[in-house]
Amino acid sequence: MTCCAPGAEAAADLLTTTLSPDELRLASRQLGDGTSQVELSVPAVHCAACIATIEGSLARLPEVTGARVNLSTRRVTVKWRGDKLPPIVETLSRIGYPPHLFQDGEVGKDRTFAELIRAVAIAGFASGNIMLLSVAVWSGADGATRDLFHLISALIALPTLAFSGAIFYRSAWSALRHGRMNMDVPIAVGITLAYAMSLYETLTHGPHAYFDGVVSLLFFLLIGRTLDHMMRDRARAAVIGLARLAPRGALVIDEAGRRDYRDLAEIAAGDRLLITAGERIPVDGRVEDGASDIDASLVTGESRPQAVAGGGMVRAGTLNLTGPLTVVATAPASDSFLAEMMRMMEAAEGGRTRYRRIADRVSALYAPVVHLTAFITFLGWLAINGDWHQAMTIAIAVLIITCPCALGLAVPIVQVVAGRRLFEHGVMVKDGSAMERLAEADTTVFDKTGTLTLGRPRLVNADDIATELMPIAAELAAHSRHPLSQAIAREATSNGAAPVFADLIEKPGFGIEGRTQGSTWRLGRASWASEGQAADESGTVLARDGRIVANFRFDDVLRQGAAKTIARLKQEGRLVEMLSGDAEPACRATAEKLAIENYAAGLLPAGKVERLEELAREGRKVLFVGDGLNDAPALGAAHVSIAPATAADVGRNAADFVFLRESLEAVPLAIEVSRRAGRLIRQNIALALVYNAIAVPIAILGYVTPLIAAIAMSGSSILVIANALRLLAGSRAPATSVEAEKRPSSLEPAAAS
Amino acid sequence: MTTLTYLIPVALFLGGMGLVAFIWALRSGQYEDLDGAAERILIEDDVAPRR
Incomplete structure (x- = not known):
């Protein structure tokens, strides 16, 4: 209980760890000139008012020099001057935005995304300008003008290919090096050959150059790729923003009795750790001193809290509920239960590594067919009239027309739309x-x-308990963090007058005791509450002076x-x-x-x-x-x-x-x-293949000009995108169930009864 | 034909300016919080946020 006012916490807060000043200090970094900075995740932020409230409240703290909320990632960056830590966590918790820390590994700008955006910008610029020049060529410019326009286009396209195209070249290269085939291989081959052929055409004053096709292909494909990345990024940011449940460190007591907050990695077997109520246990250990209840539901799946006392073993990741514990670490964090689970998980990595994505499976078949078709076209034309140049031109036109523009967009665009719908x-x-x-x-x-x-337990027999006893039980229960107590407190209605208790004591592992009007009331474990009279009885009871007056039964919600x-x-x-x-x-x-x-x-x-x-x-x-x-x-x-x-x-x-x-x-x-996304993906792939079935014969016969290629490419891409957007149709229908989902179900778990 | 000698460089220059401006905006972090930017317009600067 370091920062949150007791009583103000909802039951759900038990799931989140409290964030101590030591943890915060460990997470902050020095910016030089005496300024420190920390980045915190605040999942509750969702609107302009939240931003204003958070930034305003933090800015009013005297030490704080800057606070900036990022709504997309749900984070706040706080800068402060001096050695003293301002009460950031307290301030945020007080105004209703409890902060969390997130893993260090995920901090930092997303370089891939920045590169993709830059590549899209450059490809967009290049395709716009080249298209402008191409329109002039299509509408009749010839002779020196056409050659000049082609030359300028070539100059614009070259750096675009080098920068924006690099993404495809790298991916294609890494696939080929591992003996695999992906969608980027035909793209890389196609754009390179098309550029080389167009450059040759330009230098020999030929009429057809495909620079516009090359860069607009890059532009379209990069848009698809960027959208795909954005979707994943957004999901990642949202997941990272959630509360971190593993502690970052623990309070270590050394031989001389000094207390020192240490990073998790520095805790060794044999260290004595002090774990307060409400904290998660960082490493496997043996209880040396103290008694408490341990919530292991997240670790082992057991729904009932277990009592521990001196000598008992505790596992990393479990939550200490009621009393402070001194624990001797039996293993460092790297050998704890948590680490063992991670190792098992890596070993178990099954279906997903074997799984090959639809796009990869299609391209593994598609790419060889395309390259073979182009090659046969080349041989065919060579055999017919023996003209190297013409055969080459037509073969490359086949490659460009089959360049999987629609196929490259077919899968990611559907998944982006589906991802957005799920989001x-x-x-x-x-x-x-x-x-x-x-x-x-x-x-x-x-x-x-x-x-x-x-x-989370729920009291099931509230109606069977005498109406005059319920307020008493609720009053006692309200003073405990034990989940069963909280279940009783939640169930109690405020109509009965609760007595005022004196000498309230919580006996960790047993229950809570209070004195009023000359009698002693106990709420807790049956054997303890009855002072040993009902030693064989289990369950939770309310007892007056050692006599059991009420039994409570619970059920998981x-x-x-x-x-x-x-x-x-x-x-x-x-x-x-x-x-x-x-x-x-x-x-x-x-x-x-x-x-x-x-x-x-x-x-x-x-x-x-x-x-x-x-x-x-x-x-x-x-x-x-x-x-x-x-x-x-x-x-x-x-x-x-x-x-x-x-x-x-x-x-x-x-x-x-x-x-x-x-x-x-x-x-x-x-x-x-x-499922619907899967159907649309198959439809899109079919559409792309149908388009090829129509376009390829035209290309093989040598009728494709750059203008036809440009129209066919954009036409098929738009068709595929439009088909993917059908997924959004009908997504507005289940609005009522969405509303229902937003309500906290602790009020009325209808499904349970 | 002579008009082309300066119109094409002008067109490319203007396009290039747009590209440079975009990359500058990207680098200065203006695309890092698109949701936040959309909401911030609703915050009144003159009135101190109160709670």
């Missing part, structure tokens, strides 16, 4: 191949805790839309399974409520991967939906994977899709959009 519904797509793989998936496997359920999602997937004839690390009874209850017939409980991370591999061997393409650290290897092993935004960092990075809203209906939505 509007709060689903992030990592890259285009994810959509292709999702369209293929025929089996859906869910994790339980945190995915089908929210990993189902994620909103879970029942609908399962029903819809089954209706579409997909196999649905649930794999969980949680105990059997909890799994059975959830499976029954959601009508899932196939489930397995108590699985270790390796067990989940094994099951996925078994399904893969049966020839199934598996979609895995999971959130925990223990799901990360499975997320990596599945053919395609989806994670909620609340997932552990590793899992979120491993997943192909991340959904930001609470409802699970994002899953069928992603499937549906991916």
Whole structure:
């Protein structure tokens, strides 16, 4: 509890780590002349008022010299002067924008994107100017004028080819070097030959030069590529902006009792760490002192918090809920549970590395055919009239006309449009191949805790508890961070008058105790609350002077839309399974409520991967939906994977899709959009091939002029883009369900009852 | 024909100016927060943001 006022926190805040001044200092960097700068992620920013509020409040802090919000990346950059750290985190939390840190590795400008934009700008400039000169040639300029125009075009096109074309040359080269074929190989060959031939034509005063075709081809293709990159970039920025769940370091106590905040990498086995309530445990360790409850739902999938005391083992990534702990690290961060999961994930990398994208598969067939056709045309014309020059000109015209302009745009443009549609519904797509793989998936496997359920308990028997006891329980519960206490506090209505308690004490691992009107009330573990009388009873109770007066029963809240999602997937004839690390009874209850017939409980991370591999061997393409650290290897092993935004960092990075809203209906939505995108992609490829079937004979017969090539190229590109935009039609329809998704479901989890 | 000798350089020069201006804008970070730029127009500078 370093920065947030207790009581002001919602239950969901338990999922986020608190950000200590030490962590902030570690993340900041010196700019020289006594100024420091830190970049923080503030996911809550969404409008002009937010920007004004944040920048205004930070600027009012005396040490702060500058604050700038970036709305696209949801970040704020703060600069301050002097050694003293201004209360940045406190200020932001107070005005309602709790900040988070993000991984260092992702900071920094996106060089690829900047290069792409520059390449598009240059290609755009060049194609505009060359087209201007070409129109003059098409409309009848000849003789010296035409040669001059061609020469100027050649001069403009050369640097364009060198700079903008370099992107294709590099990609084609790296594909060829690895013995593969991609779309960029025919493009690179086509533009180079076309340029060389046009240059020869120009120097020999020939009538036809294709400089306009070459640069406008580059321009179109670069637009497609830039859009594709933008989509991925946006998704990446949004995912990075989410709360980071792994701690950055920990408070280490040395021999002399000094406390020192150290970076995670510097913590060695044997170090003593102080972990306050509400902090995540950074490394695997043994509890030396203190007692508390540990929430391991994100790590193992167990939904119930577990009590730990001296001697107990704790795992990296689990959340310390109720009391401070002194932990002796048993392994450095690199050997902790978290690191082990990452290693397993890398080893499990399955479907996605084997998967070849549709565009690559098409081009592997397409490129040889195109090159062969051009070559045969060349030989054919040579055999007919023996004119080297004419045969060459016509063969290159074939290459230009078949240059996969439409084919190059066919796939990315659909995926960009589909990605945008999913983005509007709060689903992030990592890259285009994810959509292709999702369209293929025929089996859906869910994790339980945190995915089908929210990993947040809910009181189920509130109505059975006497009305005069409920306010008492709620008053006691309000003083604890334990999830079960918070569930009681949430359920209580404010109509009963709550007594004022004196001497409120929370006994970590047991419960909370308070005194009022001469009697002692205890809320917590049955054996403790009854002072040992009901030692064999389990569960959570309220006791007055050692006598149990009320029993509380809990249930995990189902994620909103879970029942609908399962029903819809089954209706579409997909196999649905649930794999969980949680105990059997909890799994059975959830499976029954959601009508899932196939489930397995108590699985270790390796067990989940094994099951996925078994399904893969049966020839199934598996979609895995999971959130925990223990799901990360499975997320990596599945053919395609989806994670909620609340997932552990590793899992979120491993997943192909991340959904930001609470409802699970994002899953069928992603499937549906991916399927439609898959259909449109196939249509587009068919369109591009039909266009070639018409254009190629004309080219082979030698009737193609630069004007016809330019018209055919832009015509087919526009057709393909227009077809892709059909995906947006009808996307406005489910507006009502979008509204419903925005509402926090803690109010009314309708699907659960 | 003589008009071409200066019209073509003029056309190329103007186009080039546009290109240079765009690259300058790109380098000075004006494309880094497009969403923010769209929203910032709504902030009133004269009135200090209050909360």
